[in-house]
Amino acid sequence: MALLQISEPGLSAAPHQHRLAIGIDLGTTNSLVATVRNGISVVLNEDDGSALLPSVVRYLADGSTQVGLAAQAVQSEDPQNTIVSVKRFMGRGLKDVGDVVDLPYRFVDTPGMLQLRTAAGVKSPVEVSAEILKVLRDRAERSLGGELVGAVITVPAYFDDAQRQATKDAARLAGLNVLRLLNEPTAAAIAYGLDNASEGVYAVYDLGGGTFDISILRLSKGVFEVLATNGDSALGGDDFDQRIYCWILEQAGLSQLGVNDVRLLLTHARTAKEQLTDNLQAQITAVLSGGELVDVTLTRETFYDMTRNLLARTLQPTRKALRDAGLSVDEVQGVVMVGGSTRMPQVQRAVAEYFKQTPLTNLDPDKVVALGAAIQANVLAGNRSADDWLLLDVIPLSLGLETMGGLTEKVIPRNSTIPTARAQEFTTYKDGQTAMSIHVVQGERELVSDCRSLARFELRGIPPMVAGAARIRVTFQVDADGLLSVSAREMTTGHESSIAVKPSYGLTDEEITQMLKDSAQHAKDDMQARALREQQVEARQLLEAVEAALQEDGDLLDADGKAVIRASMEGVRFLLEGEDQAAIKRAVEALNQATLPFAQARMDKSVSGALKGHKMSDLES
Amino acid sequence: MTSPAVDLQQDFFTVFNLPRSFQLDSAALDQRYRELQSQVHPDKFSHLSDAEQRLSMQWATRVNEGYQTLRDPLKRGRYLLTLHGVDTQEENNMAMPMDFLMQQMEWREGLQDAISVRDLDALDALADTARHETRSLQQQLAEQLDTTHEFVAAAGTVRKLRFLEKLAEEIADAYDELDS
Numbered sequence: 001m002a003l004l005q006i007s008e009p010g011l012s013a014a015p016h017q018h019r020l021a022i023g024i025d026l027g028t029t030n031s032l033v034a035t036v037r038n039g040i041s042v043v044l045n046e047d048d049g050s051a052l053l054p055s056v057v058r059y060l061a062d063g064s065t066q067v068g069l070a071a072q073a074v075q076s077e078d079p080q081n082t083i084v085s086v087k088r089f090m091g092r093g094l095k096d097v098g099d100v101v102d103l104p105y106r107f108v109d110t111p112g113m114l115q116l117r118t119a120a121g122v123k124s125p126v127e128v129s130a131e132i133l134k135v136l137r138d139r140a141e142r143s144l145g146g147e148l149v150g151a152v153i154t155v156p157a158y159f160d161d162a163q164r165q166a167t168k169d170a171a172r173l174a175g176l177n178v179l180r181l182l183n184e185p186t187a188a189a190i191a192y193g194l195d196n197a198s199e200g201v202y203a204v205y206d207l208g209g210g211t212f213d214i215s216i217l218r219l220s221k222g223v224f225e226v227l228a229t230n231g232d233s234a235l236g237g238d239d240f241d242q243r244i245y246c247w248i249l250e251q252a253g254l255s256q257l258g259v260n261d262v263r264l265l266l267t268h269a270r271t272a273k274e275q276l277t278d279n280l281q282a283q284i285t286a287v288l289s290g291g292e293l294v295d296v297t298l299t300r301e302t303f304y305d306m307t308r309n310l311l312a313r314t315l316q317p318t319r320k321a322l323r324d325a326g327l328s329v330d331e332v333q334g335v336v337m338v339g340g341s342t343r344m345p346q347v348q349r350a351v352a353e354y355f356k357q358t359p360l361t362n363l364d365p366d367k368v369v370a371l372g373a374a375i376q377a378n379v380l381a382g383n384r385s386a387d388d389w390l391l392l393d394v395i396p397l398s399l400g401l402e403t404m405g406g407l408t409e410k411v412i413p414r415n416s417t418i419p420t421a422r423a424q425e426f427t428t429y430k431d432g433q434t435a436m437s438i439h440v441v442q443g444e445r446e447l448v449s450d451c452r453s454l455a456r457f458e459l460r461g462i463p464p465m466v467a468g469a470a471r472i473r474v475t476f477q478v479d480a481d482g483l484l485s486v487s488a489r490e491m492t493t494g495h496e497s498s499i500a501v502k503p504s505y506g507l508t509d510e511e512i513t514q515m516l517k518d519s520a521q522h523a524k525d526d527m528q529a530r531a532l533r534e535q536q537v538e539a540r541q542l543l544e545a546v547e548a549a550l551q552e553d554g555d556l557l558d559a560d561g562k563a564v565i566r567a568s569m570e571g572v573r574f575l576l577e578g579e580d581q582a583a584i585k586r587a588v589e590a591l592n593q594a595t596l597p598f599a600q601a602r603m604d605k606s607v608s609g610a611l612k613g614h615k616m617s618d619l620e621s
Numbered sequence: 622m623t624s625p626a627v628d629l630q631q632d633f634f635t636v637f638n639l640p641r642s643f644q645l646d647s648a649a650l651d652q653r654y655r656e657l658q659s660q661v662h663p664d665k666f667s668h669l670s671d672a673e674q675r676l677s678m679q680w681a682t683r684v685n686e687g688y689q690t691l692r693d694p695l696k697r698g699r700y701l702l703t704l705h706g707v708d709t710q711e712e713n714n715m716a717m718p719m720d721f722l723m724q725q726m727e728w729r730e731g732l733q734d735a736i737s738v739r740d741l742d743a744l745d746a747l748a749d750t751a752r753h754e755t756r757s758l759q760q761q762l763a764e765q766l767d768t769t770h771e772f773v774a775a776a777g778t779v780r781k782l783r784f785l786e787k788l789a790e791e792i793a794d795a796y797d798e799l800d801s
Contacts, residue, residue, distance in 0.1 A: 019668070149668070179667050223655050319800055323793065382668030390659050416689070419663060419682045479678060480663040545669045592671045599672040603680060606660040607636075610653075 019149040019541075021179065021381035022140045023187070023373025026129060026153055026167065028087040028236060029209030029340065030366065031055050033136040034374035035144060036383070041191065041371040044143045052366060053139075055209075057131045058082040059118035067135045079104035079263040081119045085238055086132075088210045089114055089125040090170075091162030098234070104259035113166065126170045133174035147537050150177035152377035154369050156211040157183035158231030158317075158396045160442050161454050161484050168481065175530065177538075179380040181481040184208070185215035186226060186393055187372030188338040191363060193219050193389075200333035201227075203322075205351050205359065206369075207314060208339035210236040214318045216325040216332070222389040228324035228415045229396045230317035235310065237273070237341035243306045244269035244298065248284060251296045261288045268294075276300050277343050304346045311350045318354065324415050335359040340366050382545075392417050395482050401474070402439035402448045411476050414444065421477045425491075428472075432464040438474060440486055459488045532581045539572050539588050546595055549602060556601040568594040632704060633687035643701060643766040645691065654688045694759045695782045698766065702779065707772045709779045717780070725784055732788070736795050744799070748792050755785045 058071035185204035443451030
């Protein structure tokens with residue numbers, strides 16, 4: 001039996017214990033992980049010194065995987081089993097992904113999200129992404145030498161609900177506790193803002209490997225407020241490669257290439273693109289599988305010409321974001337460049353021309369997102385930082401419902417600050433109608449068929465009444481991750497039935513658990529040990545949090561209230577000594593339940609505290 | 622346990638500790654908003670218990686809703702009328718003064734013309750006119766709500782403002798359309 005630890009009043013049990021948290025930039029082309037060490041955000045390198053992990057996963061016939069450079073090196077030899085740019089498929093169905101013919105994969109058209117047939121079986125984009133995340137998690141655990149409290153995973157600001165949900169599922173599948181999904185431009189702004197202590201309106205122009213985001217933020221007195229965001233979740237550096245690839249085919253008079261040659265030429269196209277950043281021309285020389293020699297020279301000028309309309313496609317969302325923010329170009333104080341694709345000189349020139357100023361590029365555009373994510377992860381894990389800031393982000397796309405005639409009714413407009421909720425009432429249109437089907441969509445278009453379908457569900461058990469008498473209240477809640485949950489409730493009868501709806505493409509907790517089990521059949525004991533460890537970490541964190549809360553606000557409770565919480569805490573502490581994961585879990589849940597009224601009282605105190613010192617009379621004078 | 626000083630059911634003016642009037646100190650509103658979110662935002666609770674996280678989300682949602690409601694003059698006017706027990710009847714009361722409706726039709730035709738000939742200057746001019754008219758209606762609403770307390774007339778002004786809000790939305794869509 002361990003000795004009871006008694007701490008000094010007013011101090012928490014472990015005041016200076018640093019909780020290990022990481023920020024992960026899960027990119028289309030490269031991914032990386034960062035953490036805050038001694039107050040400074042740093043990228044964690046691989047043993048060989050490399051920071052960027054190519055987002056490439058190769059599946060082998062024996063079920064094993066290669067991730068990163070090793071997989072990238074063989075992508076031309078084994079293109080069907082080597083998945084690159086998987087981010088483009090996250091939360092996407094086959095029909096959403098354009099140019100499928102040019103991709104060397106064997107797609108499986110499954111409802112909601114497409115899948116890929118590999119040598120190791122059919123894999124979903126969520127599983128492929130989880131492989132990348134696992135490598136980064138291992139890297140972080142080795143480098144930090146301890147159990148991670150959690151991770152912040154970044155997503156393009158313009159990702160819709162399906163893409164966000166898929167990202168969160170991938171992280172959970174990789175065994176990560178997701179502290180928050182953070183928008184990439186916002187992460188970049190954190191990295192920049194805290195360095196430069198800037199105030200004013202900033203634009204973040206983020207052109208990555210496969211996604212484009214533009215966010216307009218106002219920074220003032222430690223508050224990062226996203227005013228508007230826009231973008232294109234299928235536009236990025238890959239498209240520039242594609243343009244060069246098509247140009248090579250045209251120049252060399254080629255058509256009908258095999259998958260290996262397609263991948264080979266795409267790789268050459270990418271190299272040429274990168275060369276043109278510092279050189280005026282690039283030589284492209286390749287020998288195809290049939291022995292044909294490709295030897296062409298691409299000039300910077302030709303490259304600019306063929307990509308002009310891609311640049312125009314980034315400026316259109318930029319104008320929209322500014323309009324949504326109610327601002328003109330002149331009001332933007334600085335423009336932050338994020339994403340490897342902003343290295344291209346024509347991108348920098350187009351942005352400078354549009355904003356009439358030289359964009360900021362003093363932080364590495366490949367690393368700035370991960371650095372910002374790590375800073376936010378550090379705060380979310382409960383490590384107090386000197387500057388306490390607040391981040392107010394928005395949802396990028398409107399949420400709505402299908403109404404009569406296939407039209408959308410917007411329920412939550414785009415650029416609403418999250419978390420946000422909105423309730424809408426509906427009624428029946430037929431006498432005795434007992435069920436109603438609700439279709440939730442996301443997007444700006446008027447027709448349901450032009451928006452993204454998020455979830456369909458049936459509300460049953462409505463008491464039979466005359467048409468128009470039933471009142472069904474549907475509530476949309478968008479949390480701080482930008483994820484939606486919908487619940488519906490019948491209001492007329494005294495008894496209210498309520499159902500929580502998870503969008504159809506998301507994975508349930510059971511499915512995640514099942515996938516975790518399947519992927520680790522040969523390491524079952526490992527899995528159980530890990531689950532127990534994670535449960536113990538969670539329980540200890542909760543104990544610490546409650547202990548700190550009691551130290552801080554114990555006076556809000558009477559003796560009985562305190563005793564109830566103390567008893568539940570003892571329960572958790574006792575079970576922590578043992579190895580029964582399920583029992584610890586139950587005790588944790590019981591403690592959570594017991595602290596509810598206390599949490600309520602603490603929240604009331606915080607809120608009144610925020611308003612203290614302000615009196616009505618101050619305002620009227 | 623002490624009785625809660627502030628609860629989720631309180632009206633937004635109380636939550637933000639602002640006087641219940643249409644005229645509003647927007648700098649004070651911004652400041653209160655930030656102070657409140659600094660206390661209740663989920664980012665401040667992510668390392669705490671589930672109960673605290675859930676409450677935090679409810680509170681942050683409520684504070685965001687209040688901020689959106691009070692910041693926007695039309696929403697604020699509508700909300701004040703609701704607090705006074707007056708329904709603005711925006712869905713069913715279409716009795717509008719004839720001259721107002723004629724004016725609306727004229728503007729809408731102007732908008733269609735500007736779109737069809739892709740005339741950005743005309744669009745700018747129309748946006749200006751709509752802004753101007755909106756401001757003068759807001760002044761009228763302030764008078765009715767804060768000074769003369771003519772709530773039924775104020776509901777009429779809210780309905781007019783709703784027309785102008787729709788016009789402004791259509792103008793914004795037109796900009797998007799001319800952009801593409």
